[in-house]
Amino acid sequence: MNRIINYLLRFLLGVERASAYCGMIGYTSNPNFFKRYKLVIIPSRFFDADIYGTADSLPRLPLVEIEGVPILFGSARQDEMEGTRIVYADIIASAYFLMTRYEEIQHRDIRDEHGRFPGRESLPFKAGFIHRPVIEEYGQLLRRWLRQAGVEIEEPKPMFRKIWLTHDVDAPFFCRSVRNVLRETFRGGGFVQACKYFAGPLRRDPYYTFPWMLKQDQAVKEVYKDGRCEVVYFLKAGGHGKYDRPHYWLRSPDVHALLELLKSKQVSFGLHTSYHAGEQPSLIASEKETLDHVWNLGPVSMNRHHYLSLREPEDFDKLIRAGITDDFTMGYADVSGFRLGTCRPVKWINPITRQMTSLTLHPLALMDSSLSDPKYMGLDAQEALSYSQALLHTIYLHGGEAVLLWHNTSFSSLAPQRYHRQLYMDLLETILSKK
Numbered sequence: 001m002n003r004i005i006n007y008l009l010r011f012l013l014g015v016e017r018a019s020a021y022c023g024m025i026g027y028t029s030n031p032n033f034f035k036r037y038k039l040v041i042i043p044s045r046f047f048d049a050d051i052y053g054t055a056d057s058l059p060r061l062p063l064v065e066i067e068g069v070p071i072l073f074g075s076a077r078q079d080e081m082e083g084t085r086i087v088y089a090d091i092i093a094s095a096y097f098l099m100t101r102y103e104e105i106q107h108r109d110i111r112d113e114h115g116r117f118p119g120r121e122s123l124p125f126k127a128g129f130i131h132r133p134v135i136e137e138y139g140q141l142l143r144r145w146l147r148q149a150g151v152e153i154e155e156p157k158p159m160f161r162k163i164w165l166t167h168d169v170d171a172p173f174f175c176r177s178v179r180n181v182l183r184e185t186f187r188g189g190g191f192v193q194a195c196k197y198f199a200g201p202l203r204r205d206p207y208y209t210f211p212w213m214l215k216q217d218q219a220v221k222e223v224y225k226d227g228r229c230e231v232v233y234f235l236k237a238g239g240h241g242k243y244d245r246p247h248y249w250l251r252s253p254d255v256h257a258l259l260e261l262l263k264s265k266q267v268s269f270g271l272h273t274s275y276h277a278g279e280q281p282s283l284i285a286s287e288k289e290t291l292d293h294v295w296n297l298g299p300v301s302m303n304r305h306h307y308l309s310l311r312e313p314e315d316f317d318k319l320i321r322a323g324i325t326d327d328f329t330m331g332y333a334d335v336s337g338f339r340l341g342t343c344r345p346v347k348w349i350n351p352i353t354r355q356m357t358s359l360t361l362h363p364l365a366l367m368d369s370s371l372s373d374p375k376y377m378g379l380d381a382q383e384a385l386s387y388s389q390a391l392l393h394t395i396y397l398h399g400g401e402a403v404l405l406w407h408n409t410s411f412s413s414l415a416p417q418r419y420h421r422q423l424y425m426d427l428l429e430t431i432l433s434k435k
């Protein structure tokens with residue numbers, strides 16, 4: 001546990017040379033050790049052997065607040081002993097709880113129809129802070145307490161440490177196969193229109209919005225020339241369930257054309273783990289193999305699950321074993337915000353084994369359908385813009401990563417919600433304005 005506590009402290013401190021400050025902070029309830037430190041955080045009982053993993057380990061609502069910040073464990077009490085400040089707000093256990101998704105192993109029975117833990121069931125949503133990366137606020141508290149104890153420590157500079165413009169390719173084309181023509185003939189816009197899409201140039205296909213997307217993203221990359229902006233396309237390479245349709249294959253000339261276009265713009269590629277592999281995580285490795293060696297895009301190191309249906313925390317292990325180093329799945333489909341309690345990338349700590357791992361989790365802050373789908377947030381254009389801009393501004397203030405996910409289909413003239421083109425342009429403009 002010492003390694004984890006040290007990692008959490010450095011993460012909370014969030015500044016260069018964080019390790020130099022760690023020695024000034026104690027995480028102990030033993031008064032004999034207090035005088036070694038400038039600041040002591042008294043551990044709650046969360047990590048105790050008779051509490052951890054039991055129902056008693058779960059925070060109780062309403063949460064205690066300290067200096068306006070909700071804490072999951074401990075109390076607002078503060079003492080001073082021979083020059084050492086002693087706080088009872090257990091921000092270490094609170095951060096651990098949030099960034100490991102501990103509550104998902106405690107609530108195995110709570111999953112939606114796609115096997116996902118719903119955002120609306122999460123503690124951050126129920127406690128009303130899903131839009132706040134409270135781990136960053138714990139960092140602010142920690143640095144403030146240190147300063148009050150006479151330690152000089154700076155605040156992280158407001159900035160986007162990284163901008164990830166990401167796109168999951170679920171359905172690259174609307175009507176480019178005989179199967180699509182049949183579908184449109186019997187259930188869609190009719191045979192004539194279907195044939196126009198099928199036989200016409202690829203760029204006229206309503207879902208083929210990639211040239212437009214690449215142009216928008218390129219404008220941000222050109223301004224953030226220092227490599228802080230990365231464009232990632234997550235591609236499917238398997239899956240047989242109904243939620244994995246439509247399947248697209250490398251041998252299709254249209255897919256080939258799409259790949260050539262994406263490669264010519266120097267985008268990065270990641271694995272879009274199929275819904276099927278979400279159900280059977282042992283399939284993840286073979287899907288990655290396909291992308292690496294059949295599609296010849298490898299080795300890919302980034303992943304996002306289709307439908308965000310990474311069901312159980314153990315599934316991260318399968319990603320690691322398949323050779324994935326960076327995952328971008330950690331957002332909620334039903335509500336945009338901070339699923340990990342932070343807007344910075346974290347090393348995944350396995351809450352079952354309590355081991356640090358090599359996998360980096362990148363918090364997914366904004367997804368198109370979360371904002372607009374009536375099943376999810378159902379926001380209108382103005383509401384979606386305001387909510388998203390507020391999240392981006394929060395990420396910027398804390399020096400975090402802006403991870404955006406917009407699908408090519410959302411920019412289509414056939415999209416159920418038509419505001420996404422304008423919304424996406426406005427959000428990229430917001431990002432550019434903060435350079």
Ligand SMILES: [Zn+2]
Binds near residue numbers: 170272305306
């Ligand atoms: Zn998908």
